[in-house]
Amino acid sequence: MEKDVIIYGLRPVIEAINAGKEVDKILIQKGLRSEVFSELRAQLAEHSIPYQFVPIEKLNRITTKNHQGIIAYISNVSYSEIENIIPYVFEKGKSPFILVLDRITDVRNFGAIARTAVCAGCDAIVIPYYNSVRISADAIKSSAGALHKIPVCRSKSLIKTVEFLKSSGLQIIACTEKAENLYHEPDMTVPTAVIMGSEEDGITEILIKAADEKVKIPMTAEIASLNVSVACGIILFEAVKQRSK
Numbered sequence: 001m002e003k004d005v006i007i008y009g010l011r012p013v014i015e016a017i018n019a020g021k022e023v024d025k026i027l028i029q030k031g032l033r034s035e036v037f038s039e040l041r042a043q044l045a046e047h048s049i050p051y052q053f054v055p056i057e058k059l060n061r062i063t064t065k066n067h068q069g070i071i072a073y074i075s076n077v078s079y080s081e082i083e084n085i086i087p088y089v090f091e092k093g094k095s096p097f098i099l100v101l102d103r104i105t106d107v108r109n110f111g112a113i114a115r116t117a118v119c120a121g122c123d124a125i126v127i128p129y130y131n132s133v134r135i136s137a138d139a140i141k142s143s144a145g146a147l148h149k150i151p152v153c154r155s156k157s158l159i160k161t162v163e164f165l166k167s168s169g170l171q172i173i174a175c176t177e178k179a180e181n182l183y184h185e186p187d188m189t190v191p192t193a194v195i196m197g198s199e200e201d202g203i204t205e206i207l208i209k210a211a212d213e214k215v216k217i218p219m220t221a222e223i224a225s226l227n228v229s230v231a232c233g234i235i236l237f238e239a240v241k242q243r244s245k
Contacts, residue, residue: 004137005074008059008067010036017043022075024134026051029059029069040070048156050130077135080151082161085124086168090191096170097239098193100126102158102203104228105133111142112229113196118146120236121243126153126161126193162210165193174203174211175235177225183215188239196235199228 007016014036017023026044028037030053044051059067082098089096099122104110110133117125132154133139140147155161162172170191175183186192195211197203208214217226217234225231 005076006062007072007074008063008065008070010034010040010068010070013070013072014040014043016072016074017047017049022077022079023047023049024073024075024136025049026073027054027059027062027071028052029056030054032069037069048129073134073136075135076137076140077147077152079154080124082124082126082153082155083164085151085153086165086170089123094123095189095243096168096191096193097122097188097243098124098126098165098170099232099236100158100162100165100193100195100207101132102128102195102207103131103198103201104196105131105198106228107133107136107139108142109133109227109229110135111139111144111147113232114139114143114150114152115146116229116233116236118143118150120233120240122150122236124151124153126155126158128158129154129156158204159206159210162193162195162207166210166212171213172211173213173215173235174208175216175231176203176208176214177216178202178208179214179216181213181215183217183235184238186213186215188242189245192239194235194239196228196232199225 007013059071062071099117170193172193173186174195195203
């Protein structure tokens with residue numbers, strides 16, 4: 001079973017970043033101040049690495065070693081660039097099929113979604129740098145290893161990524177309760193990116209406005225929404241059905 005890889009200590013974390021390690025997230029002790037820490041802050045800004053200030057007790061629960069107020073989680077996967085994937089998919093003669101996840105933070109949901117995306121033939125999953133699940137050992141376990149089989153792309157700006165996808169010839173489909181059309185109505189045999197949002201907050205309004213199609217899954221009971229991984233499966237396999245004809 002895979003374990004989360006952590007690095008702790010100011011200099012080791014700085015060296016890991018300089019060495020090009022894929023850092024998912026950094027936990028920083030509240031109130032930490034030093035010249036070396038200022039150097040680290042500059043690195044975090046330069047590389048857009050997510051970080052969070054936490055009480056020292058949280059750090060001590062993660063490791064009893066001398067962490068110096070810094071713990072970095074190293075990603076269990078290597079991230080890809082969506083700008084490289086789209087041309088590659090087109091060159092193979094395939095109609096690109098991309099899944100964009102906006103603010104999905106639950107590890108088990110994310111793992112289940114990744115497994116479904118692989119089974120449905122998605123070419124990549126796009127997640128934001130911030131307000132997104134960390135690809136931990138638990139996420140990989142929940143995905144049954146699927147996260148090793150599909151490119152995952154981290155976006156510093158989902159709206160800019162969506163604009164890139166649109167300019168590359170992909171239609172953007174947003175799954176939202178605010179939609180009028182049903183999920184099976186759009187033609188998903190053409191190059192397509194599907195956006196799914198969190199159960200709590202849905203899709204960010206700016207992404208909904210950028211979408212070419214807005215769709216919903218019809219509900220027959222008075223429940224707010226489906227589990228996001230279930231909803232994702234319904235929509236992705238509608239595309240599979242259409243593309244297999």
